[in-house]
Amino acid sequence: MDREPGHLPFDVKDKVSSLIWIKAVAAGNAGVGKTCIIKHFCEDKFSHGYQPTVGVDYGFKIQNISNVDLRVHLWDLSGHSDYQEVRNELFSDTQACFLVFDVTNRHSFDNLEFWLKELNRYCTSPSHVVVVANKIDIKAKRVIQSDEATRWAAAKKVKYYETSAFNGEGITRMFAEVLQEVMTKSSHGTR
Numbered sequence: 001m002d003r004e005p006g007h008l009p010f011d012v013k014d015k016v017s018s019l020i021w022i023k024a025v026a027a028g029n030a031g032v033g034k035t036c037i038i039k040h041f042c043e044d045k046f047s048h049g050y051q052p053t054v055g056v057d058y059g060f061k062i063q064n065i066s067n068v069d070l071r072v073h074l075w076d077l078s079g080h081s082d083y084q085e086v087r088n089e090l091f092s093d094t095q096a097c098f099l100v101f102d103v104t105n106r107h108s109f110d111n112l113e114f115w116l117k118e119l120n121r122y123c124t125s126p127s128h129v130v131v132v133a134n135k136i137d138i139k140a141k142r143v144i145q146s147d148e149a150t151r152w153a154a155a156k157k158v159k160y161y162e163t164s165a166f167n168g169e170g171i172t173r174m175f176a177e178v179l180q181e182v183m184t185k186s187s188h189g190t191r
């Protein structure tokens with residue numbers, strides 16, 4: 001052994017700082033598909049049964065962006081007010097936030113305003129926020145069209161994505177772009 005007791009042959013701090021950890025949260029009304037979007041990204045799975053999130057749901061994935069392995073932690077925050085405390089805690093120190101609504105449910109779209117306020121109130125670090133129009137596979141029941149949602153996102157200066165956690169449409173591209181953006185921001189020290 002060529003190392004002194006208690007000393008490792010490499011600098012642990014160097015190794016740990018070379019890992020990039022990203023914390024992202026999905027916010028939005030119950031039932032809009034937050035858990036399904038996270039599941040799809042992390043496991044390529046879709047869940048048909050609806051289990052209201054009790055407190056929080058969590059997903060983890062290592063994603064390679066521009067030759068860097070990002071450790072991505074994703075949280076689905078329950079819309080239930082009983083979990084207010086947990087939610088506020090989880091909003092802090094996030095690098096990315098997905099504001100999700102269901103294109104077949106106007107109420108979930110109208111509530112984006114509320115969710116954005118929550119975010120601005122509790123996010124302690126500047127977070128990359130995007131709006132996600134989910135369930136675009138349900139074409140016959142769609143009530144929020146792209147133009148209306150795009151206008152809202154543009155007014156709030158946030159990027160807009162359309163997804164289906166059911167058939168996976170738009171999900172890979174959205175995560176790739178958001179994570180790339182977060183990485184670019186953090187490498188410039190502005191996150």
Ligand SMILES: Nc1nc2c(ncn2[C@@H]2O[C@H](COP(=O)(O)OP(=O)(O)O)[C@@H](O)[C@H]2O)c(=O)[nH]1
Pocket residue numbers: 028029030031032033034035036037047048049050051052053076134135136137138163164165166167
């Ligand atoms: N058709 C369709 N159903 C979806 C989609 N995303 C979620 N769902 C369904 O919507 C319900 C609520 O989804 P969930 O992810 O649990 O919502 P959450 O409360 O926002 O986490 C479930 O029954 C899902 O199967 C989607 O993109 N298309």
Ligand SMILES: [Mg+2]
Pocket residue numbers: 034035036051052053057076
């Ligand atoms: Mg959920």
